Amino acid sequence: xxxxxxxxxxxxxxxxxxxxxxxxxxxxxxxxxxxxxxxxxxxxxxxxxxxxxxxxxxxxxxxxxxxxxxxxxxxxxxxxxxxxxxxxxxxxxxxxxxxxxxxxxxxxxxxxxxxxxxxxxxxxxxxxxxxxxxxxxxxxxxxxxxxxxxxxxxxxxxxxxxxxxxxxxxxxxxxxxxxxxxxxxxxxxxxxxxxxxxxxxxxxxxxxxxxxxxxxxxxxxxxxxxxxxxxxxxxxxxxxxxxxxxxxxxxxxxxxxxxxxxxxxxxxxxxxxxxxxxxxxxxxxxxxxxxxxxxxxxxxxxxxxxxxxx
Amino acid sequence: xxxxxxxxxxxxxxxxxxxxxxxxxxxxxxxxxxxxxxxxxxxxxxxxxxxxxxxxxxxxxxxxxxxxxxxxxxxxxxxxxxxxxxxxxxxxxxxxxxxxxxxxxxxxxxxxxxxxxxxxxxxxxxxxxxxxxxxxxxxxxxxxxxxxxxxxxxxxxxxxxxxxxxxxxxxxxxxxxxxxxxxxxxxxxxxxxxxxxxxxxxxxxxxxxxxxxxxxxxxxxxxxxxxxxxxxxxxxxxxxxxxxxxxxxxxxxxxx
Ligand SMILES: Nc1ncnc2c1ncn2[C@@H]1O[C@H](COP(=O)(O)OP(=O)(O)O)[C@@H](O)[C@H]1O
Ligand SMILES: [Mg+2]
Numbered sequence: 001x002x003x004x005x006x007x008x009x010x011x012x013x014x015x016x017x018x019x020x021x022x023x024x025x026x027x028x029x030x031x032x033x034x035x036x037x038x039x040x041x042x043x044x045x046x047x048x049x050x051x052x053x054x055x056x057x058x059x060x061x062x063x064x065x066x067x068x069x070x071x072x073x074x075x076x077x078x079x080x081x082x083x084x085x086x087x088x089x090x091x092x093x094x095x096x097x098x099x100x101x102x103x104x105x106x107x108x109x110x111x112x113x114x115x116x117x118x119x120x121x122x123x124x125x126x127x128x129x130x131x132x133x134x135x136x137x138x139x140x141x142x143x144x145x146x147x148x149x150x151x152x153x154x155x156x157x158x159x160x161x162x163x164x165x166x167x168x169x170x171x172x173x174x175x176x177x178x179x180x181x182x183x184x185x186x187x188x189x190x191x192x193x194x195x196x197x198x199x200x201x202x203x204x205x206x207x208x209x210x211x212x213x214x215x216x217x218x219x220x221x222x223x224x225x226x227x228x229x230x231x232x233x234x235x236x237x238x239x240x241x242x243x244x245x246x247x248x249x250x251x252x253x254x255x256x257x258x259x260x261x262x263x264x265x266x267x268x269x270x271x272x273x274x275x276x277x278x279x280x281x282x283x284x285x286x287x288x289x290x291x292x293x294x295x296x297x298x299x300x301x302x303x304x305x306x307x308x309x310x
Numbered sequence: 311x312x313x314x315x316x317x318x319x320x321x322x323x324x325x326x327x328x329x330x331x332x333x334x335x336x337x338x339x340x341x342x343x344x345x346x347x348x349x350x351x352x353x354x355x356x357x358x359x360x361x362x363x364x365x366x367x368x369x370x371x372x373x374x375x376x377x378x379x380x381x382x383x384x385x386x387x388x389x390x391x392x393x394x395x396x397x398x399x400x401x402x403x404x405x406x407x408x409x410x411x412x413x414x415x416x417x418x419x420x421x422x423x424x425x426x427x428x429x430x431x432x433x434x435x436x437x438x439x440x441x442x443x444x445x446x447x448x449x450x451x452x453x454x455x456x457x458x459x460x461x462x463x464x465x466x467x468x469x470x471x472x473x474x475x476x477x478x479x480x481x482x483x484x485x486x487x488x489x490x491x492x493x494x495x496x497x498x499x500x501x502x503x504x505x506x507x508x509x510x511x512x513x514x515x516x517x518x519x520x521x522x523x524x525x526x527x528x529x530x531x532x533x534x535x536x537x538x539x540x541x542x543x544x545x546x547x548x549x550x551x552x553x554x555x556x557x558x559x560x561x562x563x564x565x566x
Contacts, residue, residue: 014566052407055566074315074409082407088400092332093325104321105408147404 003027004186010060020046022210035197036190038207044190048157052082081148085159091133099146106151118149138169158189229292232259235285248275318410319418326422341380345434349441363500369442374525375497381431382463386484389423389467412558424460431456452527458543465550491517501533
């Protein structure tokens with residue numbers, strides 16, 4: 001698999017002396033959606049800003065589409081569209097002018113048809129002659145995405161695209177990102193909302209205190225680290241958990257109609273079969289079994305937790 | 311992509327001129343009114359009681375100084391604002407992440423600001439013709455001088471805009487340093503009119519050489535030799551370019 005971004009040994013110490021990145025290695029594959037997940041202050045924005053050219057690295061090497069970000073910055077930056085975390089726009093400009101400006105800034109020849117397509121895709125076409133200050137916050141964020149896409153980048157960085165955005169716009173954003181990936185654009189987004197990574201990403205990287213704690217296919221990650229919940233729907237409701245089931249730490253749900261058992265999929269013995277055997281021994285009948293994958297949130301919490309313990 | 315990003319220069323240049331156009335009325339009316347007031351007060355009321363300076367009628371004598379003064383402030387203000395605003399609003403992220411070199415950035419911002427101050431300078435020049443008979447001894451040199459002044463003060467303004475971290479800092483240099491130096495630099499009088507030691511002290515003011523040089527292009531003579539004036543402009547250009555080069559190399563106040 002070809003990697004479009006290659007980061008090796010990337011470090012960053014700010015002027016204050018604070019070390020925001022402590023040697024990050026990461027390869028992003030062309031065409032994937034990569035979610036960089038981490039709590040506030042983890043170093044997500046710092047990392048993105050270095051790749052895009054807004055922050056100077058202290059050490060390490062980054063290439064984008066084969067171009068070194070320092071020695072061949074024109075090559076690397078031409079390949080990137082950036083939507084930063086903060087909403088910042090030229091309030092007095094018209095939507096169409098600011099998007100056209102961005103295309104020119106990146107050295108691309110004028111292409112009205114393409115700009116129209118970008119604006120239409122982002123539902124901005126009707127607002128193209130409006131000044132940016134007349135738009136709502138959500139619309140302004142769309143303008144920033146349109147600016148980032150104006151020069152047909154191969155890689156799109158979205159730094160917390162849905163932070164402070166209402167639910168509807170968040171859904172729209174997810175849909176949009178899904179559509180963008182179909183055009184072959186590689187997308188790297190940062191978020192501290194786990195459901196966002198869960199919903200969209202192919203791979204997830206977890207960053208904490210300047211270190212990449214883990215990079216994994218989302219599916220593998222869920223499988224590898226995930227806990228599952230087994231729900232047993234009983235034929236007859238129970239009023240209390242029988243003491244014989246004590247070692248499984250099960251809980252009663254739905255007024256005693258269900259038993260819930262949480263198990264670790266990585267464990268040698270999940271305890272599922274022994275639990276079911278025990279239920280049979282006790283004469284407790286059941287009509288249905290259901291298992292459910294736990295969310296990335298649970299995974300994330302357990303990861304950060306484990307790190308604290310270590 | 312490699313090579314010169316001329317489209318970026320053009321985009322920024324157009325963007326900046328568009329910004330000026332939003333305030334074209336004040337931008338162009340203010341210099342016309344200010345110049346007229348200066349003529350009414352200095353040229354008319356006071357000038358009528360004054361004899362000629364170096365054989366030049368007073369009203370004509372002050373024109374080069376007036377043009378210079380407006381061009382200094384316009385250049386510094388427009389160029390510093392042009393680069394300070396994106397820093398202030400955060401839109402600078404786009405410039406920093408674009409395939410644009412330091413040289414291209416400077417050409418675009420300084421070029422746009424210099425264009426505006428040249429327009430203002432020309433308007434004052436034309437307005438002055440309404441009030442006085444204004445011969446120009448060296449028209450080509452005059453135009454060249456205006457361009458050099460516009461470019462060097464815009465470079466200076468650009469540095470100021472990168473350096474400034476507040477609106478107050480943005481204004482403090484033009485108001486507290488450049489303005490007084492211009493007034494004391496012979497904008498409205500010949501330094502030969504000063505008594506010692508003030509005359510010698512005044513020679514340490516670089517603005518003297520700029521105004522004197524510009525006056526030379528009008529009347530064929532100035533307070534100091536034209537070669538000194540050119541030397542000072544060259545020095546100022548070199549200094550500003552050096553500082554800007556250093557700023558971009560180190561990312562000074564632009565990149566963390
Ligand atoms: N300009 C700066 N100077 C000093 N420290 C900074 C600067 N910018 C960010 N930091 C610090 O670096 C750490 C990482 O910040 P950031 O990359 O913005 O995190 P994230 O985007 O993951 O929330 C934070 O602790 C932040 O306070
Ligand atoms: Mg951030």
